[in-house]
Amino acid sequence: MKAVLKLTLTAFCALAMAWQAHRMYGGTVKLPEAVFLGVATVIVYHFSLPTRWWAALLAPAVAVSFFLLEPEQQFAALLPFALWILYIGAPGTGAWGLRRLPWLKPLAVALAWMAATTLFPLPTELWPQTVGLCITRLVLVFALALAYDLHDQAEDHEGGLPTLAVQLGARGVFRVIRLCWVLAALGVLLDAGRFGMALTVGRLAGVVLTAWLLERLFRPGSDASWRKIAVDALLLVQPAIVFFFI
Numbered sequence: 001m002k003a004v005l006k007l008t009l010t011a012f013c014a015l016a017m018a019w020q021a022h023r024m025y026g027g028t029v030k031l032p033e034a035v036f037l038g039v040a041t042v043i044v045y046h047f048s049l050p051t052r053w054w055a056a057l058l059a060p061a062v063a064v065s066f067f068l069l070e071p072e073q074q075f076a077a078l079l080p081f082a083l084w085i086l087y088i089g090a091p092g093t094g095a096w097g098l099r100r101l102p103w104l105k106p107l108a109v110a111l112a113w114m115a116a117t118t119l120f121p122l123p124t125e126l127w128p129q130t131v132g133l134c135i136t137r138l139v140l141v142f143a144l145a146l147a148y149d150l151h152d153q154a155e156d157h158e159g160g161l162p163t164l165a166v167q168l169g170a171r172g173v174f175r176v177i178r179l180c181w182v183l184a185a186l187g188v189l190l191d192a193g194r195f196g197m198a199l200t201v202g203r204l205a206g207v208v209l210t211a212w213l214l215e216r217l218f219r220p221g222s223d224a225s226w227r228k229i230a231v232d233a234l235l236l237v238q239p240a241i242v243f244f245f246i
Helices: 002-025 031-046 052-067 071-088 104-119 124-151 153-159 164-190 192-217 227-245
Strands: none
Touching: 002 031, 002 104, 002 124, 002 227, 031 052, 031 071, 031 104, 071 104, 104 124, 124 153, 124 164, 124 192, 124 227, 153 164, 164 192, 192 227
């Protein structure tokens, strides 16, 4: 039940973030785009599980929806796909995957999410206007990826996976995460002239709320059983802000 909820929530977060990009820059999420992004997200996050064969059942939906996309969207989909291939590394071993490089592991995840939920949904002519959103989204996902690694710190240490959480410890990881919130706020401020004061203040408040909630999730003695799902849910804060302000 928890695994199904996690996969469903992850796909919903990707769709919500794509919707946010459309809402901010114009356009709507079309059916082929929604199917491709949502199902591909489920496959990507299911691929490393023991039951990854199940993901093959969804492959036809991804293939059909991909060929129904606009050519520029097909091109934009190549970047997160390439990052995923580099992330997992050699099939079955991950010997050369970016997931084994402490700084590149969360960066690859953040770049893939930024590309899939910002560049992929929008026409290429709008890409230069999305610098602020790209920065905010990149560092937000980077921070949450570090939180994932911190949650898995003991398991990764035992398995010999050299993550930043293993190297820096909780205090060092949260120093980096707090720097991410500053950079996320700067990304929001870059958009201030385009979207106005109300949305800017709302999005800044969303960054503060995300930071506060994440800190609470890692308080000593807090229940960790649903922590990863809660961390994923923090991806919905910014789309929710945009929903209420635009």
